[in-house]
Amino acid sequence: MLTIRARRLFDGRDMHQDRVVIVEDGRITAVTGDTPVTASAGAAVDGGRPGTVDFGGGPGGPSETVDLGDATLLPGLIDCHVHLAFDAGPDVVAGLEAPGLIDRMRDAARRQLAAGVTTVRDLGDRDFMSLRLRLGVAGPEILASGPPITTTKGHCWFLGGEADGEAAVREAVRERARRGAHVVKMMVTGGEMTPGTRSHRRQYGAAELKAAADEAHAHGLPITGHSHCAEGTAYALEAGFDSVEHCSFFTEDFVEVDYGLLARLAASRLVVSITAGLAPVSAPLPPRMALLMPALRESLRAMSAARVSFVIGTDAGIGPVKPHGVLPYGAQMLVEHDFEPLDVLRSITSGAARHCRVADRKGRIAPGFDADLVAVDGDPLADITALQHPLAVFRQGHRVSA
Template structure:
């Protein structure tokens, strides 16, 4: 048994002081105040007590709801896919997330369903994988292998992912910025195809998330019953127009918006089309919070130099800079994210019965969110990994 003593504990919901977290067999067994020797424990099991230090905060391992382990954050991630050793690079990417305190990632687009087969175990984060995203022929990210057309085609694509053991379905409702010939402000699928994909995913017990970069795409995703929306942008052909009425509708729906937050400041700047829309993107980010939209963070890690793997702490920082309360941001990357990824009950919180995926940082992230960039220790299923 392991006992971690911390002056501050964020349990996925609220902050507590002077707590001891006990773990055994990869799970949290108790959270107590006072002497850990007095806590319930397995008779005869030796107890190792670790004092985390007077300025430490203990948190649940973080959850990034949107990564691409197959992308290497290079200037041309599509060309890099063709280099030998893709699975090895994906393992390195996963380990980079773990080193940053991200103990669970949701991979929303790989090639060949490799994210399901990496075999990292406790040497990496838990990976919740979608496989190749469902997209139209030559549509956004077609090169990952997820092309499907028509209602029957998208249903078959969903069935294939379910049969392979995918944890979530990802569908490209609109185009994107990475794929020549694909446009973020235009739809890729019509309402009937979207509804068919949603119905098929739900029939197999799977959540389904929508890549949507324009207001029309977001509205169609809402109408079709998607569980979450990635990016949730408001691209137009020439600019960015925030739809505040649609944001109010999102807030009342309870659908989870996965905010694409997190850039490494010293890296190569975003592409010109994105830079030109940054003011509009910032307006939308603030409007989501003001309206009470349910949100998580999906960094899109891997898609280019500004988004290396393990960038989630910078995403948290970005939201706080946009006026979000640190406690809400911490919930978004722990307990709320666990619910969105359907792993609540074992991830995203420090409570008896939950996996002992734990992060220790220097400082108090509730008063200084940059503390997330100062990890002191990471535990995966109760095992110290870094």
């Protein structure tokens, strides 16, 4: 049995103080105390200094108490969009060809875990390799799409998911269902990293998108669409997609927010997986992205004002500014652009778990849930950058860092 104490506890919905979490066999069995402090996030109470005390066995075997002191305990974080096969180098496509890809994916997953990310949704690998990774408590839980469905020579075609026409996209969805994918990913528009494709143009028509969505839902799978332009996002919404990645409103030369579409999104059940988070590294952004970044940042404020349903998907792995484990910086970016800290914390815990269809066991600190936990230095409601300073990470009740 493991007992964990911290001055504050965010349970996935609200902040509390003076809470004690009991863990047995990888699951939370009890949470004692009940003093919500969400309205006054900065409240502090007296507590002991961090430490670990071992107690001799009893009827239930050895017990351990971990006192984290002036820290906040949260559910393990969930990044809804990563690419474990991408090495965050300057040329991630070339990196796919180097020997030892599965080992590099394993290392990428471990970096996620060290940052407090205990669940990742991999939205684009090669040869369904993310579904073959077996990490146990040494890495986060992986929910994976396999290669994204794309047109011939379309965005990320090099991952192996090319399919054209209604029949082909239906068969591509069925293949993912057979292989045990957790979600279907479809490239609705082109992308920045694939020569010959354009981010502001659709790759698929309405009939193909609806066929993919209908087939995914027939197999009990959610479907998400990579979309970098308003038209692509509108088509995905009309086709019945569950979410869109990016939703970045690219035009041929700039970024122009479609406020009418944002209102439609806010009134719908579709979830926007906001691409946020840039690590503080010396590597510069690609020139085009550096040019567009001010407008992209303003689009975040527009999403906040529209109150769209959102989670955070960092796109970790796609370049030097997107290393694996960048999610805490994504949370900071949203708070800096008018999102409420409480909403952001929910979006990377309970909200993300609901979106990824694992809300029965992830994203909360409550009896019956997996003991995937992260403790951070300070109060993330008062200062969201506290997420960048994990003091301890637990995976299924096993302390795996700090």
